[in-house]
Amino acid sequence: MLPGVQSHALAVDDVAGFILWADIILFAIVVGAMFLFVFKYHKKRHPRAVNIHGNVPLEVVWTVVPVLLVLYMFYLGWTGYIQTRFTPKNAMPVKVIGRQWSWSFEYANGKTSDSMFVPLGRPIKCLITSVDVIHGFYVPGFREKQDAIPGRVRYMMLYPEQIGHYEISCSQYCGLNHALMQTQLVVLPVDKFNQWLNGGVSKEEVKEVASGNP
Ligand SMILES: [Cu+2]
Structure with a gap:
């Protein structure tokens, strides 16, 4: 990527960097859990499946955490964007x-x-x-x-x-x-x-x- 040459460019790079790292971490968690569960709940170790009826704390966490993450991404994007919409008097x-x-x-x-x-x-x-x-x-x-x-x-x-x-x-x-x-x-x-x-x-x-x- 070309070097960013104004503060707005650096703000854009910050958002892109934040989203990239959030993606990498979430990807590692989701794929890691998938492999872990395949191993841990293999039918050799768990011959009888158990039905689970919801888990409120877990559901709250996986709703609230992504909402906060997305809101923070929006905040970073918005503050960068409005810099390009504001017209100073000496423009x-x-x-x-x-x-x-x-x-x-x-x-x-x-x-x-x-x-x-x-x-x-x-x-x-x-x-x-x-x-x-x-x-x-x-x-x-x-x-x-x-x-x-x-x-x-x-x-x-x-x-x-x-x-x-x-x-x-x-x-x-x-x-x-x-x-x-x-x-x-x-x-x-x-x-x-x-x-x-x-x-x-x-x-x-x-x-x-x-x-x-x-
Ligand atoms: Cu053209």
Whole structure:
């Protein structure tokens, strides 16, 4: 898995890790008990089967424990999710447009680009749409994705916390060249970003600035 590059990504990894370990432990308990019972209650040792009519404490335990586990998973997932739904006042809007088969980005001053450039430390409100079929705007390093739906604008928050280049791809199968629908999210120092936004430097130059990081 790619390294997570923002606190939200780490929250997602925490939930995935918790669920994975809960699964491994529950799997070991269930399969372990199965093998134990096959051995312990083999007909050689228990020639006569005994009928059991319920066990209230046991039933309470196997109801309450899974409910608590699932609620805790929900809590972890929810707290991570709301981080991506909350829009801070200083958020910068960037239009994200999906098409067969490329992404383009549009800034408030009308500048457009085929790679996404964002300044370090400023929340980015991606306003995501599509001009043809359904695409999925996906930034794996940030553990975030949002469908791009024709005729609708959906949003997704990004919190760039490290300078660097990050992969962007399409997460909805959208036709022949779906797999090639890739570009980059480039997180720049604020001054470089502003220079690029106002046409002072080329995208090759600013990409150079952010290289050396992931
Ligand atoms: Cu697509």
